[in-house]
Amino acid sequence: MRGWKPAPHVLLxxxxxxxxxxxxxxxxxxxxxxxxxxxxxxxxxxxxTFIGFRNYQRLFADMEFWAAFGRTxxxxxxxxxxxxxxxxxxxxxxxxxxxxxxLLRTIMMFPMMFSPILVGFQFKFxxxxxxxxxxxxLQSLGLTDQAIPWLIDGKLAFTxxxxxxxxxxxxxxxxxxxxxLMAMPKEPLxxxxxxxxxxxxxxxxxxxPFIMPFAFIAMTIRSLDIARAYDIVKIxxxxxxxxxxxxxxTLISRTAYSDxxxxxxxxxxxxxxxxxxxxxxxxxxxxxxxxQQIGAEW
Amino acid sequence: MxxxxxxxxKQQALKIGHLVGLFIAMAIICxxxxxxVLSSLRPTVEIMAKPPVWIPxxxxxxAYVAMFxxxxxxxxxxxxxxxxxxxxxxxxxxxxLAIGMAGGYAFARYQFRGKTAIFLGFMLTRTVPGxxxxxxxxxxxxxxxIIDTHxxxxxxxxxxxxxxxxxxxxxxxxxxxxxxxxxxxIDGCTRWQAFWxxxxxLARSGIASAGIxxxxxxxxxxxxxxxxxxxxxxxxxxxxxxxxxxxxTIDWRGMCALAVVMIIPALTLTFIVQKHLxxxxxxxxxxx
Numbered sequence: 001m002r003g004w005k006p007a008p009h010v011l012l013x014x015x016x017x018x019x020x021x022x023x024x025x026x027x028x029x030x031x032x033x034x035x036x037x038x039x040x041x042x043x044x045x046x047x048x049t050f051i052g053f054r055n056y057q058r059l060f061a062d063m064e065f066w067a068a069f070g071r072t073x074x075x076x077x078x079x080x081x082x083x084x085x086x087x088x089x090x091x092x093x094x095x096x097x098x099x100x101x102x103l104l105r106t107i108m109m110f111p112m113m114f115s116p117i118l119v120g121f122q123f124k125f126x127x128x129x130x131x132x133x134x135x136x137x138l139q140s141l142g143l144t145d146q147a148i149p150w151l152i153d154g155k156l157a158f159t160x161x162x163x164x165x166x167x168x169x170x171x172x173x174x175x176x177x178x179x180x181l182m183a184m185p186k187e188p189l190x191x192x193x194x195x196x197x198x199x200x201x202x203x204x205x206x207x208x209p210f211i212m213p214f215a216f217i218a219m220t221i222r223s224l225d226i227a228r229a230y231d232i233v234k235i236x237x238x239x240x241x242x243x244x245x246x247x248x249x250t251l252i253s254r255t256a257y258s259d260x261x262x263x264x265x266x267x268x269x270x271x272x273x274x275x276x277x278x279x280x281x282x283x284x285x286x287x288x289x290x291x292q293q294i295g296a297e298w
Numbered sequence: 299m300x301x302x303x304x305x306x307x308k309q310q311a312l313k314i315g316h317l318v319g320l321f322i323a324m325a326i327i328c329x330x331x332x333x334x335v336l337s338s339l340r341p342t343v344e345i346m347a348k349p350p351v352w353i354p355x356x357x358x359x360x361a362y363v364a365m366f367x368x369x370x371x372x373x374x375x376x377x378x379x380x381x382x383x384x385x386x387x388x389x390x391x392x393x394x395l396a397i398g399m400a401g402g403y404a405f406a407r408y409q410f411r412g413k414t415a416i417f418l419g420f421m422l423t424r425t426v427p428g429x430x431x432x433x434x435x436x437x438x439x440x441x442x443x444i445i446d447t448h449x450x451x452x453x454x455x456x457x458x459x460x461x462x463x464x465x466x467x468x469x470x471x472x473x474x475x476x477x478x479x480x481x482x483x484i485d486g487c488t489r490w491q492a493f494w495x496x497x498x499x500l501a502r503s504g505i506a507s508a509g510i511x512x513x514x515x516x517x518x519x520x521x522x523x524x525x526x527x528x529x530x531x532x533x534x535x536x537x538x539x540x541x542x543x544x545x546x547t548i549d550w551r552g553m554c555a556l557a558v559v560m561i562i563p564a565l566t567l568t569f570i571v572q573k574h575l576x577x578x579x580x581x582x583x584x585x586x
Contacts, residue, residue, distance in 0.1 A: 004582070007408075008404070008408065008460070009301075009404040009408035009410050012400040012401060012404035012408075013400070013404050013416070015396075015397040015401070015403050016397050016398070016400070016401040016420065016460050016464060018518065019397060019453070019456055019457050019460055020420065020423050020457055020460060020461075022453075022457075023435070023453055023454055023456070023457035024423045024426060024431065024457050025423070027431065027434035027435050027438055028426065028434060029433070029436045030437070031430075031433055031434035031437075034437070035433070050444060053393055088528065089319075089323075093316065093319055093320050093323060094320070096316055097316075097320060104320070104324070105570060105572070106572065107324055108326060108327065109568060109569075110327050110331060110427070111327060112568065113514070113561065113564040113565050113568045114331070114518075114561065115517070115518030115519075115520065115560065115564070116518065116520065117518070117520040117536040117539060118518075118536075118539070118557050118560060118561065121553060121557060122330045122331070122333070122334050122557065125333075125334070125337070125550060125553075126330060126333065131346055131348070131350075131550070133329075133333055136349075136350035139349070139350075140349070140350060140352070167326070167327075167330070171327070173399055175576055176576065179576045179577070180510060196541060205425075223425070224421065224424045224425055224461075225396055225424075226427075227427030227428055227430075227521065230427065230428070230429055230521055231520045231521060231536075234520075234524075235539075235540070235543075240347070247428055249429045249430075251520075252309055252429050252430060252433070253429050253432075253525070256433050256436075257525065262433060262437065265433055266433055266434070267411055269427075269430035269433055270430075270431070271425055272427050272429075272430050273425070273427065273430050276425040276426065276427055277422060277425050279425075280421065280422065280425045284418065284421075289459065
């Protein structure tokens with residue numbers, strides 16, 4: 001390379017930089033700025049009024065916002081943990097299968113192909129209190145004679161959303177953990193058996209450390225996309241009934257587009273972004289740790 | 299003898315338990331999808347029936363026929379949405395692949411300072427929730443006059459997909475031994491030729507699956523599309539699905555049919571790539 005030419009890796013990375021800067025970074029800076037203004041879509045010139053941290057102050061004093069925040073964290077924490085555990089079970093079940101593994105793996109991937117919006121819709125359909133599959137089945141089996149208001153009662157609606165979320169994303173974990181199980185050498189397991197480990201022990205001390213990095217890759221991929229819950233909630237309940245299932249993202253979209261209060265919504269958006277980054281960094285760290293443990297070089 | 303028998307019994311019980319568990323898990327996974335397919339083929343009366351009709355009496359493709367014969371079925375221009383979805387997804391995928399190949403190659407083949415930090419930075423752009431990103435984009439697009447155009451959505455999706463395509467393609471190029479390209483260069487190829495004639499063909503199937511992955515992300519995206527599109531000019535299928543929900547009534551059958559139309563391309567494409575997808579993501583992340 002001659003001195004006046006940029007290094008090849010710079011040239012190669014340039015397009016990615018340009019696109020990400022233009023579509024993500026610069027707009028985000030703009031939204032950071034507008035979170036310090038009382039910007040309303042209906043009155044465009046309000047974007048030039050600077051009001052400091054007033055939006056944030058208002059936000060942090062707003063109970064509704066904190067309720068949505070807490071609900072989002074709760075939903076994600078329960079969902080991610082459940083997905084991890086169920087994904088592990090699913091992977092173990094499929095790995096133990098002696099026949100038809102290819103078919104099972106394919107079926108296992110099934111929910112991944114569903115767009116979150118479709119997941120929301122199909123569970124809205126199934127949990128419909130009047131004609132939904134769930135209530136119909138419960139009634140036909142004689143387990144209950146009234147219609148359970150799955151999406152109308154606040155607590156039940158949260159549970160229904162959780163079920164939809166878990167259904168749609170467990171397979172991500174299952175697939176990666178299964179990949180780990182299949183890549184695992186068999187000798188250590190046999191050695192553990194010879195040394196008299198119970199199946200539980202050999203799982204805990206041999207299998208689990210090996211598949212852990214794979215589980216964290218799945219976690220990382222999921223954390224990059226945790227906002228997909230927005231699509232599901234949006235279509236299933238749209239934050240209702242009476243804001244009982246309002247999460248950060250639905251609150252943001254309502255504030256921005258229905259109430260047209262862009263400044264305030266941008267302030268909320270920043271809180272949501274930091275939440276996502278927090279989750280991602282957490283899992284990246286775990287991934288790095290797990291990677292070191294299995295001795296892979298960075 | 300007795301011990302043998304109990305052991306055998308125990309093993310059989312385990313086997314049966316395993317089969318039952320497997321069956322239940324698969325049933326839970328498949329049921330919602332199958333129910334939608336079934337519902338799309340049944341007449342609305344049967345879907346709404348109380349008490350429920352479990353055994354379908356009559357199946358027909360009426361919902362699909364109505365959907366694709368122009369503006370029938372409650373006035374929903376599915377064909378336009380379908381066309382928009384295809385144009386936007388395919389174009390953004392092609393662009394994201396080109397950018398991802400350049401970036402992935404740089405990560406896989408060059409050593410430079412701040413590599414990890416740049417990689418992490420790319421990933422962090424992906425963590426921004428679609429709805430949070432839509433606020434400033436909405437504003438900027440309105441200023442530029444590209445709201446409700448294919449172009450606007452395409453560049454947004456390119457940015458959405460670049461981090462993942464870089465990650466995946468990086469992983470695939472890593473699996474191609476470095477020596478091969480070097481050997482080609484010694485034999486007189488330029489670096490450019492070596493790339494296209496040696497490294498690219500070897501990583502091709504992986505790159506194709508990265509492309510399908512990107513396509514699916516664009517095909518399924520909703521949060522951005524729901525705010526940046528307005529009319530049949532650029533509305534995509536996920537946004538179109540909402541057209542079926544009126545204030546109090548929902549055309550369940552039509553919605554089911556549209557859902558099936560949306561899922562079929564996704565289904566076919568995912569089956570093709572399933573193997574490469576996992577290996578690409580893991581080799582990028584585990585081996586660093």
